[in-house]
Amino acid sequence: MSGAHSELKNAGLKVTGPRVRVLEHLETTRDRHLSAEDIWSALKEHGDEASLATVYRVLTQFEAAGLVQRHTFEGNTSVFELADEEHHDHMVCTKCGSVTEYVDEIIERRQHEIADAHGFEVSDHVHVIYGLCRQCH
Known part of the structure; x- marks a missing residue:
């Protein structure tokens, strides 16, 4: 199979x-x-x-x-x-549409610290950065 x-x-x-x-x-x-x-x-x-x-x-x-x-x-x-086992975020080029995946532990930690400070329990999140990729700027 x-x-x-x-x-x-x-x-x-x-x-x-x-x-x-x-x-x-x-x-x-x-x-x-x-x-x-x-x-x-x-x-x-x-x-x-x-x-x-x-x-x-x-x-x-x-x-x-x-x-x-x-x-x-x-x-x-x-x-x-x-679907991946590991979470990752994305950068999207607004000119060519390319998508780049990335993982940043500091961003992940800060998101949870901010949520905790506001008494918010995170079940999921989406973090997308828009701009121009290396080839387009």
């Missing part, structure tokens, strides 16, 4: 062709942050006949099962990435 097959079964999802192909594409692409349209176009290029609606449906199912995370960066376009 392939890795995608076992991941789908472990997530409680039935193994179907579209689910396997979307998951395999997410696992093998170099770009970790893909829109449904990006995935659909890549599948189409490889002869897959799944519709864009099918790709959206699969990604929504993956999100509900915890296999992917959805991010809506500037421009209201959702992008998806495989």
